[in-house]
Amino acid sequence: MNYWLVKSEPFKYSWEQFLKDGRTFWDGVRNYQARNNLREMKEGDLVLFYHSNEGKQVVGVAKVVKEFYQDPTTEDPNWVVVDLVPVETLKKPVTLAQIKADEYLQDISLVRQGRLSVMSLKVAEFDRIISLGS
């Protein structure tokens, strides 16, 4: 079981839209490192959903329901997607500022590698964010 964090700009695809859809395929990844992370995702893995640019906060938890397959939005076989469903909305969104200020989250990729859009999390980091959001 692994833990992940994905970013989305809310005006492009928001958590609210995700809840409305009930299920989505995570497309648009055009970065090799992020792509590699998508390929590592297993069914049942939990994924934090982060709003970048506007909001800059973790807003909910999703779950992988289908492992990677060819990105249907491009012919290029380099790129893949996974299917996600929403699991729960955080009672209190966890902001980037909170994460940066938290002593247990100093090494999180969200802070250390700001531009990466799909990253893995340690269990401790995942749990910490969940507890900050409860």
Place this chain on the structure above:
DNA sequence: GCCAACGTTGGC
């Protein structure tokens, strides 16, 4: 809107 960080591209 600016700019830092960093990934990618292309010339040599």
Place this chain on the structure above:
DNA sequence: GCCAACGTTGGC
């Protein structure tokens, strides 16, 4: 295979 130039992301 190195590295400069360029483009993109995302925080501020």
